[in-house]
Amino acid sequence: MEWLFNFPFVMKPDLNAIDSAVRGFALWASPVLDGISGGLTALVNGIGWLLAHIPWFLLIGAVFFLGWKSRKSIRSGILYAALLALIGVVGYWNAMITTLAIVMAGVMISLLIGLPVGILLSTSRRLNNFARPVLDTMQTMPVFVYLIPALLFFGLGSPSAVIATVIYAVVPVIRLTSLGIRQVDREVVEAAASFGSTRMQALFKVQIPQALPTIMTGVNQTLMMAMAMVVTCSMIGARGLGVEVLNAVNRIEMGRGIISGASVVILAVILDRVTQGWFGKEEK
């Protein structure tokens, strides 16, 4: 009766061959990979330098202004500025700047890749069907499975962290851009066509503006997912708030964990609220 419950056919693939292939590729493609790695490091360091050289009160003031304008209420502005100041009060200001630099680099690259790909996918159903399993894999594949090869290719620290963030965070913007454009009323597109616009004109002047609320939701979600990767990135050597959380977890220091975790949450909430209000669609 055992045969009923034990899977009958097991044939393990040659794992050593896969390992050697990956490591061989890392060596062979080393010039290109090192170039990418250097570029990413420069990007993150550049953003970090910029943020670190803004005086702290200017940054808090900027958050106050953005919060006020995007939520149309002074109370929101004051609240967000106060929360940001709180991160500084608990001593995590520099860590926050470092984390912000990595997140912003990741989001910038995600948007640069994701928006065009989303627009491309919206044009053809067949492309969309092909892309869906790829996007699903990118979101559900356990992170360390592609992180270890990423470490071998790009090295410890910011480059791999940005790559990991991009792989995870680019998916919402692709999906929602494609969805938003495809959901624009066909009659609106037909009306544009009947007025003599070409397909590209219809795309850029009619469909994308109509789809903007959905696209902005995609951008906002990308930002949130990038924040969610902060702690995972610290496990591959990225510095910032994630390292504090990791230390707290590893040493079973719950107080430190709560405070550093709360700082991550505050940063995420501020980024979320500030970017949401920009194009009118508000989530209460």
Add this chain to the structure above:
Amino acid sequence: MKKIAAFLLALSLIFTAAGCSSSPAASGSSGAAAPKEKTDLVFADVGWDSIKFHNAVAGLIAEKVFGYTWTETPASTPISHEALMKGEIDVHMETWTDNLPDYAGDLAAGKLTELGVNFDDNIQGFYIPRYVADENPGLKSVADLKDYAHLFPDPDSPGKARIFGGIPGWSITEIMEKKVQYYGLDSQYNYVIPGSDAAMNATIISAWDKKEPVVFYYWEPTWLMGLYDFVLLEDAPYDAAAYFEGKTACPSVRVNVCVSNDFAASNPEFCEFLSKYHTSSALTSEGLAYLQQNAGSTYRDAAAWFLKEGHPELVDQFLTSEQASRLREAL
């Protein structure tokens, strides 16, 4: 209305099932005068291959001599220590006593039972690859590192070098950081904490493949040290007080076999075997080398080889003569 009723019914069924399935196990462990012998053992798996090897050896003996079944629970070092004290993990084959800052206190407070020393001849410290040592014969000790900062550039901060430390949560990580400061290296080197075992190993392997210089904290016995040729940087002779300030070489850590108090009470015979479980760094490395050289072999295979062909004399050391003959028959 029907949907709500169906939902509530399903919810109550789930809770009842959960309650029934957990109660026999939960009620068994409290207040029994003579604790029942545990037949399904839980070993700690902190991720290193040396502990998996020792788990396999002890587990094989548990199966063949005592007729137990066993499993491993993965957890990080501090968490497996907590679980051992709580009784959720039964046996920890490799308690690196120096890496747990509260170990001495917990032992004195009687929160766990220390059975014996697994091995105490391991080595820790800063290592460099053999090709770096060959090309730079002047780089022999930790103090020499200040003249060789140009070899180890840090891409994240141009102009500075980097030296890799331990994993967050280990005491050794802070001691190595103090060492970098004590030798005045922190002006030239950034002390980088890799964040996880996997990241550390991947970084070292990547540097080895590209033949790039790298300096990092590591320890033996491990598969990495067995497989690649790394050279330990020398340091001042060990002194107990100065060690914690990072001024001296690392002592060999006493790596103990520990069990939870509940397990010590419920399985005294198995604990007697465990208290005789003494190996060495060299023996552990042999077991790990077997795994590396025999592709496709599992830790069980290595354990079986170890007890049968590699070091059959250990069987007599660990077990009574009756248990030893039972094991030999089974193997």
